[in-house]
Amino acid sequence: MTDLLPSGHPRIDHLEMRGITKRFPGVLASDHVDFDVRTGEVHALLGENGAGKSTLMRILYGLYQPDEGEIRLNGQVVSIQSPADAIRYGIGMIHQHFMLVPTLTVKENVALGLKSSRSFLTDLDKVAARIEQLAKLYSLDVDPDAVVWQLSVGQQQRVEIIKALYRGAALLILDEPTAVLTPQEVDEFFVILEQMKRDGHALIFISHKLHEVIQLCNRVTVLRDGRTIGTTKVEGTTKQQLAEMMVGRPAGLQPTKKPLDAHEVRLSVRNVEALNDRGRPALRGVSFDVRAGEIVGLAGVSGNGQRTLAEVIAGLRPATSGEVSLGGRNVTGLSPRRVMALGLSYIPEERMRDGMIREFTVAENIILREFDQPPYARSGFLNQAAIQRNSRELVNSFNVKTPSLETPAKNLSGGNIQKIILAREISRRPQVIVAAQPTRGLDIGATEYVHARLLEQRDQGTATLLISEDLDEILALADRILVICDGRIMGDVPRAEATAEKLGLLMAGVES
C-alpha cells in the first residue's frame, strides 16, 4: 500500500483523542473521553442519545473546542479550531441531516466554499470533471449537473461523501448515516464504505443500531453519560453485550410476548382512498381490520401512504372515498376531536410537530387532549390542582425525566417527549391506538420502554395499528403484518410466516 488514497490525498495513519472533556452550562458532555481510529478501519462510536457521541465528533470536526484533552494526528498534537481546520487536516464529516443546499446543483454544492481556479469566478466545469473522476474511483454514481432536491436520499448521501473526498478527507466521520436510508440503500452504502476502508480511509461510524455496528465495524467504543465505557474488537462481541455496555444494564433482548388473544374488530378500514399534501392519490383502496388484543404492523418504505393513512384514521385528513369504522361505528369524515372521543389514541409520526406544543409545559402537554373536561376543567376554568396532581402521577408512572412539570416540553429529550405523548394517549384507556413511527430517533432504553407499553396495551385488549419503517420493530411487536406500497396493501402476513426477505419484496411492490 502506498501512503496515498485513491483520491490522491495522504492517509491518516492514526488519530487519537485523549482525555477529552467538554462542559456545557450544567452538563458535563464529555468526561475525559479517549478514542482513536486508524487507517483501514471502521471504528464505531456507540451510545444512547445524550451519551456524548455528537459532542466528541463536533470537537473533532472543530465545531466545539474541548475544555481539556488533546487530539493527536499521526502522533502530533493538533489544534482544530474550526471545520476549515478539520478539512485541512483531512477530516471530513457526513452529518446526519445532510449539509446540502437543495436548490443548488451537485457541482455547486461541492464547489461551495472552495477556492476557485478562476479567482472570483466559479470554475464549475473543472469541479464537475473532478467529481466524475472521484465518482469513478470510489464507485459513487452521481451526476454533477443534477439539482440536489431532485436526488434520492441515498444519492444525496453520495454527494456528501464526494464533497468530503473532494476536500481531501482521509478520515470520515459518519453521523448516524443509515438513519434515513432504506434497507437496500444501506446495503449499497456499506459496499461503498467497505471499499473506502480497503483503500486506506479511516472511518468513524456513529450509530445506535447494533446489527449495523457488528456487520460493518472493526472496533467499537461505547460511551455512556459522557464517559468511555470501553473499546473492544467487534469480532466475537454480541449485540447483547454491546447493548448492555450502552445502557448499563441487561438490554437489547427481544421483548417477551404473551400468546395472541384477539377479539372483536375494533378498527375497520374499507376501500379508503385519499390524497396527499400535493393533491396526488396517496391511498388507492386500502382495506384491513385490527382486532382487540392484537398489534397489526404496517410496514413499508417511507412515503408510500403511511402518513396519509394515519391521518385519515385520526380524522386529520379527509378520505376521498371509502369508510373508516371505530368499534363498529362509521367515523369517516368526523372531526379529530370526535374520533378521539370515540376511543382512538394517536401517536403521530412527527412528535415534535403534531404530538405536542413545544413551548407548552410538560403538564400542559399531558392534559392537551382533555384539557377542557373534568377533572382538568370545570365551566371553562382550569383546575390547576387536578392538573398538577394528575400530570405528576403520569410523569411518575411513565418515567418521564423532567426537571419539573413546568419545564417547556421542547427542553426534554426525544425519549421523554414520546413518554409524555404515551402517557397522554394511553392513560385515556383507548379502544384503538394508531402509533406511527413510535420509536424513530429514540435510544434503546426509550425504545424498549415504548415497546413494553404497547405490548401491555395489547395484552389489556387494545387494538393497535403500528406504522413503522423499522422492520425489526414490526417483527418484534406485530401479530400480523400489512405491507403498503404506493398506497396499496401488498400483503397481509401472519407474524409466524413473516421474514425480512418476504416483507422486503412486498415493500418493493413485488406481488406475492
Next chain:
Amino acid sequence: MISQLFTEAVLIGILTSGIRLATPYLFASIGEMFGQRSGVLNLGVEGMMLMGAFAAFYVTLTTGSPWLGLLASILVGTLMGLAMAVISVTFQAEQGISGIGVYLFGLGMSELLFKKMLGTVETVSGFRPLAIPVLSDIPIIGPILFQQSAMVYLAYLLVPVAWFVLYRTTFGLKIRAVGENPAAADSLGVSVKRTRYMTVTLGGALAGVAGASLSIALLNVFQQNLTSGIGFIAVALVYFGGWRPYGVLFGALLFSMVNALQLWIQALNIPIPFDASELLIMMPYVLTILVLMFSAGRVRKPSALGAIYERGT
C-alpha cells in the same frame, strides 16, 4: 378622450417615462434581492433611500457635481446597510421589526436634516439626459431608450451585472447557499455572517443610489418623505420577481409602465369615472397586489429568508 393616448408622441412619452420611472425601483430591488437571497429581509430600504436621496441632493447642491452627490448617497447607504447588518446579523434582532426601525430612523433623520440644512424645497441641476450617439437617432426606440440620464443607464446595466454576480461568481454561490441552507455553508467554511454583512451593506449602498436617482436625476428636488413608499414597493418587487434579477426587471418595468400610463392620463386631463384621480394613482399598486396574488407559490423563496443563523442550533 381616451383616443388622445394613441398618438405616437404620447405613446413614446409613456414608454420613455416608464423606462425612466423604473430607475429607483431597479436600484433598490436589486440591492434588496441580494440581501434576501442571503436570507436577510431588509424592510428599511425606504429609510435608506431617503437618507441617500438627501445626501445626494445636499452634496450636489453645495458642490454642483451630481457625481459627488451620487458618491455621497453610496456612502450614506453603505453606512445604513452596515447598521442594518449589525442589528440583524450580529445582534440577531427580528428582521422585519428592525427594518421598520431603520425605515423610521431614515424618515425622521432625513426630515430633520432637510429642515436644519435646507429649510425650503429647492431644485438642483442633477444628471441631465445623455443622448447616446447613433443609437439615440433610431426612430421611436431612440428617444425611449437612449436619451435618458446616466443614472437610468446604470440602473439597467445593474441587472445583467447582478445576474452575473449571483450565478457566475463564487460570491454569488455563497449568497445562494447561505440563503437556502446556512448550516451547510457554515460546515464548508463559508462565513454566514460575513456573506450577510456584504449583501446587506451592498443592499444599503444600492438603496442609497436609488434615493439619489430620485433627488438628483428624476425629480431634482428634495422634500420630506420624497420616496413616498417606493422602498416598500421595491421590497414587494423582489418577491414579484421571484428573487431573480430579470424577474425584478420585469416587475419594475411593469409597475413603472402602468405608473407612467396613469401619470399621462392625468397630464392629458382625460376624464375619469367619478372624477377620482386617486383611483388612477392606485392602479400600479393594485396591479402589484394582483400579480403577487396570482404568482404566489410559483417560485420558492430562499428557505432561510428571515431566519437567524446560529451555529449548532
